[in-house]
Amino acid sequence: MIVMQDTLVKIDTLAIDELNSKAWSLNRKDAYKAIELSTEALAKSKEINYRRGIALALKTLGTSQVWISKNEEALTTLFEAISIFNELGDKKNEAETYYYVGANFRYLSDYDSAIKYYNECYSINNQIGDEMGMADGLNGLGTVYYSIEKNDKSLEVLLESQKLCVKHNDKEIYVKVLDGLGETYHNLKQYDLALEHYNKCATICATTGNKQT
Numbered sequence: 001m002i003v004m005q006d007t008l009v010k011i012d013t014l015a016i017d018e019l020n021s022k023a024w025s026l027n028r029k030d031a032y033k034a035i036e037l038s039t040e041a042l043a044k045s046k047e048i049n050y051r052r053g054i055a056l057a058l059k060t061l062g063t064s065q066v067w068i069s070k071n072e073e074a075l076t077t078l079f080e081a082i083s084i085f086n087e088l089g090d091k092k093n094e095a096e097t098y099y100y101v102g103a104n105f106r107y108l109s110d111y112d113s114a115i116k117y118y119n120e121c122y123s124i125n126n127q128i129g130d131e132m133g134m135a136d137g138l139n140g141l142g143t144v145y146y147s148i149e150k151n152d153k154s155l156e157v158l159l160e161s162q163k164l165c166v167k168h169n170d171k172e173i174y175v176k177v178l179d180g181l182g183e184t185y186h187n188l189k190q191y192d193l194a195l196e197h198y199n200k201c202a203t204i205c206a207t208t209g210n211k212q213t
Contacts, residue, residue: 016044016053023060031064038064055084059093063100066107074104095124095133102140106147114144135164135173139180146184154184175204 023037038060045053062077078101085094102117122137138161145154158180165174178201185194 012044012048013050013053016041016050017056019044020053020056020060023057027060027064028067031067034060034064035068051084051088052090055081055088055090055093058084059097059100062097066100066104069107071104071108075101078104091124091128092130092133095121095128095130095137098124099136099140102144106140106144111144111148115141118144131164132168132170132173135161135168135170135177138164139173139177142177142180142184146180146187149187151184151187154180154187158184171204171208175201175208178204 019037019041023034023041026037027034038057041053042057042061045051045057058077058081062074062081065071065074065077078097082094082097082101085091085097098117098121102114102121105111105113105117118137118140121140122134125131125133125137138157142154142158142161145151145157158177161177162174162181165171165177178197182194182197182201185191185197
């Protein structure tokens, strides 16, 4: 009987993992569908006290709330996810969730808080040696710095992020970095360089089907 219960729980957790994975894949394409699926995953995870499933569902739910401007709800949800990831020792997901906390504050124009949490994302990724996580944190910082006209600082962090993207041949983060470099060079009135980076961004988006920067 105990073996049967263990098997059923394992099947449940696998189904929840699949549901969480699908929800996460939709969070930028269809935030409302991602919310629907992550809410379902959250309920199922709570039924069997599956902590990882709860944390992943909260991460997707909170991130999706950022995209639809439910900013206060997003913060509550994301910090709850961070607390569980910390409890589980899942530094990778903890760091990534901090990135979306930073994004949430950036959309609220609370740039000091955005910098704080993008730095937290970068710092944790640095601790665990995740260079693409570091690249993402640096990209987040760059978006804040060019938004507040700290263009020299923006160039510094975005060029460092670019090096990591090229090193790992990562295009998902690279397109965001190229767009940010375009914005920064535009702010600096270096229009040829701005156009060069915007064109690189557009070319990669066209070849990969990535429509988001």
